[in-house]
Amino acid sequence: MDREKRNHLIRVFVAIALVYGLVAVLEFTLRPTSIIFTVLRKGAIYSLVAVSMNLLNGFTGLFSLGQAGFMLLGAYTYAILTMPTAVKESERVYRYYDALIHFDTGVLAGLIAAGLIAAVFAFFIGLPVLRLKSDYLAIATLGFAEIIRAVCQWDVLGPLTNGANLLREFKDLSRITLPFSDIPFPPTLFVFIVVGICILLIVLLINSSYGRAFKAIRDDETAAEAMGINLFRHKELSFVISSFFAGISGALLAMFQYTVQAQQFRTVLTYEILLIVVIGGIGSISGSCIASFLYIALSEWWLRGLDMGTFLGINAPDLFRSGFRRLVFSVIIMIIVLFFSRGIMGDKELSYERVRSFFKGRIHRKENAR
Amino acid sequence: MRKKMLLLFVVLLASIAVFAGGSKENDSTVVKIGVFEPASGDNGAGGKQETLGIQYANAVTPTVMVGDTEYTVELVIADNESSNDRAASAAATLINAGSSVVLGSYGSGVSIAGSDTFRVAGVPVIGITCTNPQVTEGNSHYFRICYLDPFQGTVLANYAYNTLSARKVYCLAKLGDDYSGGLVNYFVQQFTALGGEVVSETFPEGNSDFTSYIANAKNSGCEVFFSPVSTEAAQLIINQADSQGLAMPILAGDTWDSNVILQAALGKNVDITVTTFYPEGADPEFDASFKEWVNADSTRLSNNGGDDTISAVTAMGYDAYYFALQAIQNAGSTDPADIMEALWATEIDGVTGHIALDQVNGDAIRNTVYVKHANTETGGWDALPAVVVD
């Protein structure tokens, strides 16, 4: 049994190493403007948010719709902290306000602070909100996310947040370097490393005693409580941890798109991530990751032609005009929600055995058909 | 079973899509110009009109000489959806399609938001009507052929103070919108410097109820309503100003120079004055041939807002295209880096006037602001004397 487990671990390790190796190879061979990098980076970032949301919705059974708000906090914290002091004091970004903060931090400190700020807010928001049940909880968290957004845009906080205006020129993906040098850090690899570490931590959490307690709460609150699991403390823990990683992914998103603005973090963003979680399978980490990459690849790359006149070699500018991609996309989503409600992975994880048996099943059926 | 079907479905979709994404012709005598404009969202109407100008110019002059070779110009159009968070991904699409130079965008916010994506890729961009200073400031890849908001805001403030004799102005901007926020800011600076007083408010994204803002303007004793917002919000403001009996003049910037505004104001009791880049009639030849081109196709007509009024942004788009062609010609190359280098020294005589760039930020050197007044009976613009500042 232990050997089996070890083999499994080795396989996982090899697979992950292969993925990272591939990313590194791509990074050094393809031209840096290739759309593949957009897909890889954004896909990885969305994986992290989706996994963090899955931790709440899938593993703890808390239907929370506040993810966009915590991403916003992370993105703003990171942008404000890592923006060079010289930029803050110039008029380039803080045009209508005098910047309040006169120091700047490194990338790593910025990322961790982004997570921490989101977590601190989550802690205080969780105190009242986590006593609510199912859809009331969903609506209350959604409301808090909207309030966070409104407060971020408030004039009075302008010296900190630059009001409702864009933040930019912080340490984004084009401005990160290898430690103690000026050599630029390969951006896609950077995103993959950060996201990888975060997801690894979440996986370790889910497989720890605390993770079992979360799942117990999801399965049956009353029974979990009767087994001595403090509902409120564990819900709060899950909420805070999930928000911590949502904060980090918000920071990564800011780094990815070079600019950040509160306006972007609307409820629609949360819905988008929720749909990714559902497509991947509620309660499956690997499902969330696969779904994120698929979702981003479809929307940023493969279906782009639907918006730009030509798709699959068919040129029909009247049909394939702006907005058609999103229409097709939402139809696909509805099909998945209605007919494949368990998503790609259900609540299972991707493993060598599953992939093998999947293809075996295929072949087997083909033979039968003959 | 179902799950397998789903996986199969996804794989199928992925494979056809890879095929779709992968098939790109690489013609060596084609130069691609990216059009980074909104076709939907708040600024969709304006973006489409600006794009029309570019398309018309492309229809008139579809080739460019690079060195001794004649290249065909292909426009690559990506919709940035008037949304700052979609800007980066639309920009990436244009870069990935191999654009040598990019034109746009209508709306300063999206231009700023997409800017860094172009910077990292080393692709030069020519801003057409994005008037916020931050677009070109501190970078060497973003240029622009229009005047800037500090200039426009000053002209507007002077107009309000001197011509309209207003001493208290109500300013309404959209929250988080760099264009309206910036313009209001410069307006306020100049207007208070002149000794006037302002009441300033913002409305949030998705707001459609302007009655309270209009009531605020009336109740606070303002004499002019300054609201340089998107045409979408403008329609609502005009409508509700009419029904609430807002008696004061409404003043706005270049975005309002659109037939959307004229249609909304037609037959209403409103007094609208706007500043802009180009008054219809300044170049009759261009006007006539453009109208003919627009009327020839129903899609073009609907993209122009349903009639053949020429918006200033269309004329600007037309000029931007020629400016880009000139830069390509000067560079003698389709390489973005060469074009970027050549852009600094590029000059043309366009329908909107002579265009040359300053050597600090790559902004156009312009000194004329045209002023128009909406005629609510004919549904056209009445030209007022242009303001020239030396």
Next chain:
Amino acid sequence: MADFFHQNLSYFLSGISVGGQYALIAIGYTMVYGILRLINFAHGDVFMCAGLMMVYLSSSLPFAISIPLVLILTVILGFAIERVAYKPLRSAPRMSVMISAIGVSYLLQNAALYFTGGLARVYPEIPVLSASVVIWDAPTRVVTLVTPFLTLVLVILLSLLIKHTKIGMAMRAVSVDFETSQIMGIKINKVISMTFMLGSLLAAVASFLYFTNYASVTPTSGSMPGLKAFVAAVFGGIGSIPGAVIGAFIIGICENIIKGGASIFGIPGSGWTTFSDAFTFAFLIIILIVKPTGLFGEKSVDKV
């Protein structure tokens, strides 16, 4: 006091008017929740679709035909959404149904985006409703005055329907106990369809009133009024129709008072208007925490 009202009449007028419009939307939320325990996120978008239909239909048809046609089409839309997106999931977990609702909302918005080309469409001026009137020196439109009365009339009609007709009684039975009423031979599907159709009908009426006031329709026009109507429903105690109506009026009026805060209370306008939407949510959260069942909601006890 009279002076105060006189000066700020326009805020109250628009508050009452928008409150009535929210109320009509909120009833759709509250009835569906009462029966299915589902937050029908797509309801706001149904409202938006009614607005768009009117834009397109009235361009070629006279109002006498286009108005009834919009009502009928919206009812069909509501019915179809229930049949396609919610009925297959009747035995699925609640979260799945809610996700399906989010999916429908996403679909309707994107469909609208595609067909309108993402541009705002100008809403036609419906005669009489769009006419201007002056009340106590405050110029406004007829629709502003008509809205609260029309809302009340419709609510009374609806209450009568629920109290006295067979289908109304079935609705009440289903909302009290889904399973039992099924066993008792009530045709659940018919009742649910009826609920969706009634909700959509009221949303269509609300769309006439709302868009006559704010003359343009965009793909996202429905989401904010929808959310606010939902908050109103929660405030009133979700499942309760009078609660939803009262909640909607309160929210409509409060929101306009905040927007007019600078002039009503003399608070210097340092961006308070930013909070007019956030206020709605803050309000919601306070209610959820202090009195989760709302003004008129019933308390339920979990069985162990």
Next chain:
Amino acid sequence: MKTLLSLEHVTMQFGGVVAVNDLSMHVDEGEIIALIGPNGAGKTTAFNCITGVYEPTNGRISFDGSPIIVNHPAGKMKRLYGGLEHDMFANEKVLSPTPDEITKLGIARTFQNIRLFKSMNVFDNVLTAMHLRLKSNVFSSVLRIGYKEERAMRAETEKLLKEQGLWNHRDDKATSLPYGYQRRLEIARALATRPRLLLLDEPAAGMNPQETLELAAFIREIKEKYNLTVLMIEHHMDLVMGISDRVYVLDFGSLIAEGTPEEIQSNQRVIDAYLGVAEDV
């Protein structure tokens, strides 16, 4: 013998309905006590009061000599109160711990309608119940610094499952087990919290006479082995009479009889209460 659990004048009222009225009882260390009564008599409500699921309207519950739950009618309830009138606890400090705190004190329970953790296998169901004793904080748990503790918990789970004869099913999904095994698993899970007092809510429900007999032996066995005190709700009179030391009888929320199984069997009030619901006996 030492009293482990005592209920004094416990009343539980929902709105206007008094579900448990002035219930006083005590359970001594090492006893097996049965709580019986017709359907709707308030037995499960009493359990829920003891385990902290409900907050009693009035009364005091003590465990191991110290009060753990105390309440008296206050606010609106003062006016509505329909239980036996007295104000014994009016001046006492209100104590209303959550169910997990009660469990940590050493009271574990099973449920009438089995409530296992559906998505987990048998092993994890039991392992999860040991979470309450976990000393590692979330960081050391995630980073596996406290791996020794986890290892010990797994060893203990293994021991427990082997003793309960569930070891062969350890990788099966809990809900896929046969009914009898699910009951056993629920008891094993409760034992994993290391209780001193075990509350069983209708452990023999749905079992045939043979299985019930086995269950009786099983309950005696675990009682001896883990040094337990048992309080159970049961309808199967064979089981009740076979293993209980004493029996309490509830009817319409009130205690109507108390005594040894023999005394109860001949008690006229009990017989009356059960008439008409004889098929349940």
